[in-house]
Amino acid sequence: xxxxxxxxxxxxxxxxxxxxxxxxxxxxxxxxxxxxxxxxxxxxxxxxxxxxxxxxxxxxxxxxxxxxxxxxxxxxxxxxxxxxxxxxxxxxxxxxxxxxxxxxxxxxxxxxxxxxxxxxxxxxxxxxxxxxxxxxxxxxxxxxxxxxxxxxxxxxxxxxxxxxxxxxxxxxxxxxxxxxxxxxxxxxxxxxxxxxxxxxxxxxxxxxxxxxxxxxxxxxxxxxxxxxxxxxxxxxxxxxxxxxxxxxxxxxxxxxxxxxxxxxxxxxxxxxxxxxxxxxxxxxxxxxxxxxxxxxxxxxxxxxxxxxxxxxxxxxxxxxxxxxxxxxxxxxxxxxxxxxxxxxxxxxxxxxxxxxxxxxxxxxxxxxxxxxxxxxxxxxxxxxxxxxxxxxxxxxxxxxxxxxxxxxxxxxxxxx
Ligand SMILES: NC(=O)c1ccc[n+]([C@@H]2O[C@H](COP(=O)([O-])OP(=O)(O)OC[C@H]3O[C@@H](n4cnc5c(N)ncnc54)[C@H](O)[C@@H]3O)[C@@H](O)[C@H]2O)c1
Numbered sequence: 126x127x128x129x130x131x132x133x134x135x136x137x138x139x140x141x142x143x144x145x146x147x148x149x150x151x152x153x154x155x156x157x158x159x160x161x162x163x164x165x166x167x168x169x170x171x172x173x174x175x176x177x178x179x180x181x182x183x184x185x186x187x188x189x190x191x192x193x194x195x196x197x198x199x200x201x202x203x204x205x206x207x208x209x210x211x212x213x214x215x216x217x218x219x220x221x222x223x224x225x226x227x228x229x230x231x232x233x234x235x236x237x238x239x240x241x242x243x244x245x246x247x248x249x250x251x252x253x254x255x256x257x258x259x260x261x262x263x264x265x266x267x268x269x270x271x272x273x274x275x276x277x278x279x280x281x282x283x284x285x286x287x288x289x290x291x292x293x294x295x296x297x298x299x300x301x302x303x304x305x306x307x308x309x310x311x312x313x314x315x316x317x318x319x320x321x322x323x324x325x326x327x328x329x330x331x332x333x334x335x336x337x338x339x340x341x342x343x344x345x346x347x348x349x350x351x352x353x354x355x356x357x358x359x360x361x362x363x364x365x366x367x368x369x370x371x372x373x374x375x376x377x378x379x380x381x382x383x384x385x386x387x388x389x390x391x392x393x394x395x396x397x398x399x400x401x402x403x404x405x406x407x408x409x410x411x412x413x414x415x416x417x418x419x420x421x422x423x424x425x426x427x428x429x430x431x432x433x434x435x436x437x438x439x440x441x442x443x444x445x446x447x448x449x450x451x452x453x454x455x456x457x458x459x460x461x462x463x464x465x466x467x468x469x470x471x472x473x474x475x476x477x478x479x480x481x482x483x484x485x486x487x488x489x490x491x492x493x494x495x496x497x498x499x500x501x502x503x504x505x506x507x508x509x510x511x512x513x514x515x516x517x518x519x520x521x522x523x524x525x526x527x528x529x530x531x532x533x534x535x536x537x538x539x540x541x
Pocket of ligand 1 (some may be wrong): 403
């Protein structure tokens with residue numbers, strides 16, 4: 126301090142006409158310096174806090190880095206105009222029609238099922254969170270298509286219990302067609318949380334609302350052929366084991382089947398699970414092989430052709446979307462009523478699981494040949510061993526149960 130003072134002492138006074146009294150000058154000067162330092166310090170603190178707040182604020186970062194949280198954003202819903210749209214979309218317009226809440230309505234299968242139900246005069250209300258697992262503009266285009274057919278898609282997450290409760294308050298749905306899910310087997314290694322969020326937590330959240338609804342709806346939902354996992358016995362039958370999933374996606378679908386059993390057992394909910402086998406068709410999902418193979422062939426990029434163990438063929442039981450839609454409608458039409466009401470079971474209820482496949486597995490190398498023929502471009506094929514990333518070597522459906530009980534009969538038999 127004394128050193129500082131002596132230093133200050135040596136500073137020439139303000140060049141001017143008068144000289145301050147020395148000690149007062151030093152004192153004031155020190156006070157001035159310390160206030161300036163304080164001011165600077167607090168200004169920096171304040172600026173820092175603003176910056177921290179700014180960078181941590183959700184509104185400054187609308188797409189958080191963890192994609193499993195993308196669908197947790199809040200949505201606008203409610204109000205008289207919104208309720209009017211909900212009611213109008215769900216209104217039954219045919220004799221013996223049903224009123225269906227379709228989750229995942231902006232998705233590939235959801236769009237086709239919603240349109241088909243609407244065409245035959247059923248009441249349909251969609252629900253979708255429009256997440257960006259793949260380009261949401263495709264989901265928006267499907268939404269616009271459904272809008273023209275009179276189907277309103279409510280934007281929201283199946284984990285939003287308040288929204289689901291509101292929907293059931295506004296409409297006494299007779300059925301729920303539950304198609305909302307995190308699809309795709311390989312993406313599960315990148316973002317496992319999104320599978321737990323949509324396929325497990327979301328399913329439970331939906332069932333909780335359905336069980337408490339009065340009347341309880343009957344529920345038809347999408348399981349997957351992936352539950353057959355590493356099974357080698359073909360064709361896959363509903364009676365086969367499903368305890369060796371090859372991906373987290375498959376494991377969440379298998380979990381869904383067990384959860385369905387529980388809600389049926391405790392609350393008397395009528396539940397039908399449909400195990401879809403590789404669905405393809407217009408408005409399809411861009412993450413599926415026939416889409417990205419086409420893109421890569423046109424770009425001149427090489428196509429990996431996977432080989433199973435011992436040079437085995439990798440094949441898929443590709444099923445055309447129109448056949449899947451017929452299977453979904455068949456399941457809705459044969460679903461018995463749930464037996465409970467307001468969360469109480471009154472008697473045993475229906476619990477079913479069906480394969481919806483094509484029974485004609487197509488080797489992936491044949492799929493590439495078909496694309497080559499249609500695109501008139503030769504693919505650069507790269508033979509590779511099937512990696513352990515969720516894919517299974519082979520799928521092949523036994524569909525006799527669905528044929529017998531749902532009247533399911535695929536009409537597009539071959540991918541040609
Ligand atoms: N397409 C197939 O080959 C196939 C095969 C087997 C099973 N499945 C199952 O069929 C169903 C439909 O599949 P798809 O091919 O139409 O997939 P998709 O991804 O096109 O459709 C799913 C829709 O659900 C929505 N969604 C996801 N999580 C949600 C959430 N938490 N809340 C609200 N909406 C949510 C998505 O935005 C998407 O629009 C899925 O359950 C899928 O697992 C599909």
